[in-house]
Amino acid sequence: MKTSRLIASAFVLSGFLAGAASAQTLIYCSEGSPEGFDPALYTSGTSFDASSKPVFNKLAEFELGTTNVMPGLAESWTISEDGKTVTFKLRAGVKFHSNDMFTPSRDMNADDVIYTFDRQRLEDNPYYTVSGGTWEYFNGMSMPELISSIEKIDDLTVQFNLTRPEAPFIANLAMDFGSIQSKEYGDAMLTAGTPEMINQAPIGTGPFQFVGYQKDAVIRYTRFGDYWGEPAGVENLIFAITPEASVRYQKLQAGECHVMPYPAPADIAAMQADPNINMMQQEGLNVGYLAYNTKLPPFDNPKVRKALNMAIDKQAIIDVVFQGSGRIAKNPLPPTMWSYNDAIVDDAYDPEGAMAALAAEGITDLSMKIWAMPVQRPYNPNARRMAELMQSDFAKIGVDVEIVSYEWGEYLSRSKELDRDGAVLLGWTGDNGDPDNFLAVLLGCDAVGGSNRAQWCHEPFNNLINQAKVASDQAERTRLYEEAQAVFKDQAPWATIAHSVVFMPMLNNVQGYKIDPFGGHYFHNVTLN
Amino acid sequence: MLNFLLMRILTFVPTFFGVTIISFAFIRVLPGDPIVVMAGERGMSQERYDQLYHQLGFDKPVISQYFDYLVGVLQGDLGNSFVTKKPVWDEFFSLFPATLELSICAIVLAVVLGLPAGVIAAVNRGKFFDRLLMSSALIGYSMPIFWWALLLIIVFSGMAGLTPVSGRMSLMFYFDTPTGFMLIDSFLSGQKGAFVSAVKHLILPTVVLGTIPLAVIARQTRSAMLEVLSEDYIRTARAKGLPPLRVNGLHALRNAMIPVITVIGLMVGTLLAGAILTETIFSWPGIGKWMVDSIFRRDYPVVQGGLLLISVMVMIVNLTVDVLYGLINPRIRKT
Numbered sequence: 001m002k003t004s005r006l007i008a009s010a011f012v013l014s015g016f017l018a019g020a021a022s023a024q025t026l027i028y029c030s031e032g033s034p035e036g037f038d039p040a041l042y043t044s045g046t047s048f049d050a051s052s053k054p055v056f057n058k059l060a061e062f063e064l065g066t067t068n069v070m071p072g073l074a075e076s077w078t079i080s081e082d083g084k085t086v087t088f089k090l091r092a093g094v095k096f097h098s099n100d101m102f103t104p105s106r107d108m109n110a111d112d113v114i115y116t117f118d119r120q121r122l123e124d125n126p127y128y129t130v131s132g133g134t135w136e137y138f139n140g141m142s143m144p145e146l147i148s149s150i151e152k153i154d155d156l157t158v159q160f161n162l163t164r165p166e167a168p169f170i171a172n173l174a175m176d177f178g179s180i181q182s183k184e185y186g187d188a189m190l191t192a193g194t195p196e197m198i199n200q201a202p203i204g205t206g207p208f209q210f211v212g213y214q215k216d217a218v219i220r221y222t223r224f225g226d227y228w229g230e231p232a233g234v235e236n237l238i239f240a241i242t243p244e245a246s247v248r249y250q251k252l253q254a255g256e257c258h259v260m261p262y263p264a265p266a267d268i269a270a271m272q273a274d275p276n277i278n279m280m281q282q283e284g285l286n287v288g289y290l291a292y293n294t295k296l297p298p299f300d301n302p303k304v305r306k307a308l309n310m311a312i313d314k315q316a317i318i319d320v321v322f323q324g325s326g327r328i329a330k331n332p333l334p335p336t337m338w339s340y341n342d343a344i345v346d347d348a349y350d351p352e353g354a355m356a357a358l359a360a361e362g363i364t365d366l367s368m369k370i371w372a373m374p375v376q377r378p379y380n381p382n383a384r385r386m387a388e389l390m391q392s393d394f395a396k397i398g399v400d401v402e403i404v405s406y407e408w409g410e411y412l413s414r415s416k417e418l419d420r421d422g423a424v425l426l427g428w429t430g431d432n433g434d435p436d437n438f439l440a441v442l443l444g445c446d447a448v449g450g451s452n453r454a455q456w457c458h459e460p461f462n463n464l465i466n467q468a469k470v471a472s473d474q475a476e477r478t479r480l481y482e483e484a485q486a487v488f489k490d491q492a493p494w495a496t497i498a499h500s501v502v503f504m505p506m507l508n509n510v511q512g513y514k515i516d517p518f519g520g521h522y523f524h525n526v527t528l529n
Numbered sequence: 530m531l532n533f534l535l536m537r538i539l540t541f542v543p544t545f546f547g548v549t550i551i552s553f554a555f556i557r558v559l560p561g562d563p564i565v566v567m568a569g570e571r572g573m574s575q576e577r578y579d580q581l582y583h584q585l586g587f588d589k590p591v592i593s594q595y596f597d598y599l600v601g602v603l604q605g606d607l608g609n610s611f612v613t614k615k616p617v618w619d620e621f622f623s624l625f626p627a628t629l630e631l632s633i634c635a636i637v638l639a640v641v642l643g644l645p646a647g648v649i650a651a652v653n654r655g656k657f658f659d660r661l662l663m664s665s666a667l668i669g670y671s672m673p674i675f676w677w678a679l680l681l682i683i684v685f686s687g688m689a690g691l692t693p694v695s696g697r698m699s700l701m702f703y704f705d706t707p708t709g710f711m712l713i714d715s716f717l718s719g720q721k722g723a724f725v726s727a728v729k730h731l732i733l734p735t736v737v738l739g740t741i742p743l744a745v746i747a748r749q750t751r752s753a754m755l756e757v758l759s760e761d762y763i764r765t766a767r768a769k770g771l772p773p774l775r776v777n778g779l780h781a782l783r784n785a786m787i788p789v790i791t792v793i794g795l796m797v798g799t800l801l802a803g804a805i806l807t808e809t810i811f812s813w814p815g816i817g818k819w820m821v822d823s824i825f826r827r828d829y830p831v832v833q834g835g836l837l838l839i840s841v842m843v844m845i846v847n848l849t850v851d852v853l854y855g856l857i858n859p860r861i862r863k864t
Contacts, residue, residue, distance in 0.1 A: 027700060035613045043569065131614040134584075136568065139577055199614065214706065215623045216814030217697060238700050242812040250682050251694045409561030409827060412572065451572045 024235035026510070026523055029242040029257035033216045036131065038199040039176040040120055043136050048176040049521045050213075050239060054221050055097070056179030056204035059088055059113065060170050064522055065514040067285065067337060067433025069171050073108060073180050073205065083165025083472060088113070090156040095226040096182045097209040099201050101192070104184055108205055110158040114150050115183035121147060127186060130195045137177040141431070165470045167477060168434035175432050180205065207232040207524035216241055233512060233527035252277065252505060258528065259506040259513065261521060265323035265381065271505045280504040282515040283327055285334050287438070288379035288427035289494040290370070290390065291453035293420050298363055305492040307357035309347045311397045312390055312495050321386045322498060329496035331485050332438055336517045338474075339435045339481035344489050346496075355397040367400035369422025371415060375408050378500040378519070379427030386425060386497070415453050423495075424453050429519060435481045439465045443493065454493035461487045537851050541844060549602060552836035553595050556829050563611055563827035585611065598833065607834030612826055617834035621816065625838075626709025627697060628808070628815030632800040634735040639742035640793060644782075646743075647750020647789075651758060652777055662747060669744035678737045678810040685733060692732050695812040699726040734811040738804055742796040749792045753785035760784075786857055794850030798843035 034050035035042045042048070052058075061072035071077075074088035094108040119127035120138040127133070138144070146166055151159045162169065172178070185203040189195045202210050205228065208221035219239040223232040240257055242248045245264040249271065251257045263271060272279050292299040292308070299305060314328045330346035333339065358366065370390055373383035380386060384405065391401040404422065406414060415424045431437050441447055444465055445457035461484055468480035504515055509529040516522060564573075564581050573581075582588055586597065601608060607617035646666070650659040686694045693699065697711045704718035712731070715723035757763060758781055766776045805817035816835060823831035 025700075036615070041614065132584075132609055132611070133614075134567075134581060136573070140568075140573065196614070212703075214814065215620070216818065217627075217812070218700065220703065240696060240700060240812070241814070242695055243818065244695075244810050244812070246679060247682065247695050247810055247812065250687050254686060254690070254694050256694055256700075407560045408825075409563070409566040412565050412569070413562060416572070450574075 024528065025238060026234040026236070026259070026526055026528060027238045027240055027257040028521065028523065029248040029251050029260040030219075030239040030521075031241075031245075031248070031262050032243055033241055034213075034219070036199040037202040037210065037213075038131065038181075039179045040116075040135060040138060041131055041133055041199060043140075045519050050219055051202055052176040052179040053206075053520050053522050054208035054237060054524070055202045055206045055210055056181075057094075057206055058174050058176075058178040058180065059090075060174040060178075062171075062174050062433060062516075062518065064516065064525065067430075067517055069174050069433070072174065073113075077170065079472065083167075083470065084162045086160045086162065086169060087153070088158050088160070090158065091228060092156055094205050094228045095224075096185070096205055097203045097224055099203060099210070101194075101197065101201065102182075102185050102188050102203060104182060104203075106184065108180065108182070109155040110152040111183045112180055113158045114152060115186060116179070116181045117143075117147065117150055119181075119186070120177065126190055127195060127198075131199045135177070137175060137431075141172050141175070141177075143172070165472070167469055167471060168432060168436050171432040171434045208237050230524075232524040234523070237523055249505075252507065255507070258510050259504065259521075259523075259526075261504060263503050263505055265325055268323070268325060268503055271503075276508055277505050278508050278510065280506065280513065280515055282502050282517065283334060283336055284378055284500045284502045284519060285336055285430035285433070285517040286379040286427060286519075287329050287332055287334055287499055288377075288386075288425070288497045289329070289332070290423050290425055290497060291494045292423045294454050294456040294493050295418055296421070298361070298366065299368075299423070301361060302491045303357060303361050304363060305495075306347060307354045307361070307363075307397075308394065308399070309492055309495040310350045310354035310357065311393050311399070312497075313349050313393050314346075314497060315349070316393075317386055317389055318498055320389060321380070321382050322500065325381075325501045325503060326498040327501060329499050330489070332443060332488055332494065332496060333435055333481070333485065334430065334438075334499045334517075337430065337433065337435060337438070339478040339485075341482040341485040343482075344485060347492075351393070351396045358397060358399075364398070365400075366398070367402070368394075369402045369404050371411065371422050371424040372403050372405045373408070373411060373425055374405050377427055377429075378502070379429065379498065380425060381500075383425045416450055418449055418455055420455075425497075426453055431518070433518065435477075436465065436469050439481065439484055439488075440469065443488065456491070456493035458487065458491055458493075461491070533855055534852065537848055541848075544844060545841070548837055548840040549599055549833075550595070552833040552840070553598055555836065556824070556827065556832040557591070559824075559827070561827050563829060566825075566827050567611065602834075602837065607837070608830035610823070610831045611828045612823070612831075617830050620819065620831065621835060621838050623709065624814055624816045624819050627711070627813060628801060628804055628817060630710045630712065631731070631734055631738060631804060631807070631813060631815065632797065634731055635739035635800055636742060636793065636797055638735055638739035639746050639796065643743045643746030644750050644789070646747040648754055648777060648782060650747065650751040651754035652773075654755060659751075663751065666744040666747045669740045670748075672740065674737060674741070674806045675810065677740060678733070678807065681733050681737060682810075693726075693730050695810070697727065697730050697813065698723070699730075702726060734807050734813055737810075738800060738807045742793075742800065745792055745796065746789065750785065750789050753788045754781055757781045757785045783857065787854060790850055790853055790857070794846055797846045801839060801842055801846075 032046040034047040037051040039048055039052035058072045059074040060069050063070045073091055073094060075091045077086055077088045079086050096104040096108060098104060119125045120135040121144050146162055147160060148163050149161045153159055182203050186198055189197045207224055207227045209224045211220040211222050213219045221237040223235050242251060245262055248260040249263060249267050252260050271277050292305050294300055318326045318328060330344055331341055370387045372387035373380060387403045391403060394401045428438060428442055441451050443452055443456060445462045448455050448457050464480050464484040468477045471477045502515055506513060511527045511529055512525045564578055586594060609616055646662045650662040653659045682694055685692045702720050702723045704720060706714040708714055711727040715727040763776060763781055766780050804815055805821050808815045808817040820835045
């Protein structure tokens, strides 16, 4: 209790009571409540913003503002010739936070790394079932099959033995589920009979130390004085949970917060015109698409798919559905991703050409279904409206469209079915900055009947992405992925629609903020003038 | 009175079991698999799906799942949220005080303004005040809550700067919240300005949440009063020369209160369960938003536990209303 009171007192004294010091408190009007504070248990960006970003570090980190991987708690790593052994050299002298229940007695070491991953992969680990652990991301990235063992070589050296070479492995460990936990803290909580506390009062090595959370209202952090890297630019960080976008804007205008995410599209123009607001923007690491069912005729014919793609007026979709906050997608990869093939030319909007192309394939009186998602996503803010625009576009070339929709869970399940009737609107947001995370997950043969909603298994494409996955040379991987994108464009299993543009409004006195292409929100580089 | 109270409490038992069945069945009849929703666009392998299906107990027969749930409820265990993994009970009681505090303030506002408005309108039937008050009540009743809330925020918080935009307390203050009621906790904290901040944060959400009940109570009071005012005993009271305040305030209002209390009781239940829009707009950390989020996520334990707890609260309010009937009108105790 003592420590938390100390932190709380320091928080109040340093951040608020002294008027001058209040400039050192950054208030972020966040969009929702975290599900918890153990990043490995969850999959939502809101939970990661509140946990892994401020409180934790990973072995490798993404360089802020890019998808490049750089050293984190591991200062270096080596990969064996066969690609199946990855050895990490850990940074020395890294301190963990403390709270009223726990004070660390040692620095971070290999035991913490092993504990972090063993609890997610070994069923006999006492933490495997704590807090109903389902370890979705760890499982989703195929880690249980990939990691055969993790060995401690010495206190600062840890070795991952893999079942196969996997080029994106380091990038995978830079994801939020790779946040390094304190084994000492885990053991202490287990002994105390309260193992779930690691999810409620997180202890990490990150730039901010967790102070407290009032459910659905506010989360407080304070700068961690013993942080191994550059200290956080502000003394205190507060997340003021504000679910409604227009209310976040009002709070920003009233100076009740410094930064807000996800502005309402209707407010963007006013924010850009406001002299007190600095509106940052960047393309998001996502793609919205229309996936045909390539198993069923006539959509098994690439020429038919190409013809339909030519009939879609993407600019109208950007203007109406995204209200300008999007960019036309020509590739399945977003432009901020390495290996994006900018040389590819998009199908031109050409209804007459589309009609002629369909006629050339002997297609007349075509009718089809378009599935519209019932939820809003950055890559598709209004799927119903998007489907209506497509319906009107396709009507111009004589294709009759019926729009269908289902409850979200049903939509996800039914859209996977191999004999699904219709083309489905969906999208994807990148996890680890690796092209494999888009191309293999969404278009690989292994994903047919699952996340490959086009049910598209094209051998030349699949060979390219499989070669790229095991190649260790980045230039070679880039070449392979660029080639794969050309094959994709030629075969057109999807109509690629749009990449969203991420807007981050903030007050002018906020300095140093960088937009994370993965959609996360980091504040350790931020200062207030 | 004791018999009356016991009879009312006895009706609790079958209602309670009925509610457990409805709350259990409600979420399950909705389409949507919680595991698929949990996985989202990323999906999961069939093997993983089967593992979770078993882990969450969905492979058992529905009847068996219900009895597991019922046994848990009777032992005070409502299960853990699929999403946050925390006990539903803990989550409910960390959020409920916020909803209760706001609902109490809203109903107090509605009663304090709605009753006199209804009485004044009835006494001045057909005159200017009657038309003004009843037109205002109609507007208040018809107003979209979302629009009304944003309008108040823009005018009073944005333009005038008189009230905070949202939240329960200025972020300048940080103190323990043992009761969860911000008015009480801010007062107990001893921090200068905290209580005033709590009051300021309550003003707009209270007005927004209280608007519809205020309108309903005013209209109900007016119509009940009009009915009573035409009764013979009121005419007699007037003929005896009693002052108008005594006739209207004591004889008429007391007898007009039965239907008004019914409406107030119903309104309290509605407020407890239906503060969702107000809570969302004002970032008010209550149970309304928690429940709706859980329905969308198909978080079975939260939805069934939350529904059950809210229902019990509403039952308690209805019991209180029944007792109040008995106090106001002794004839009801005998029925």
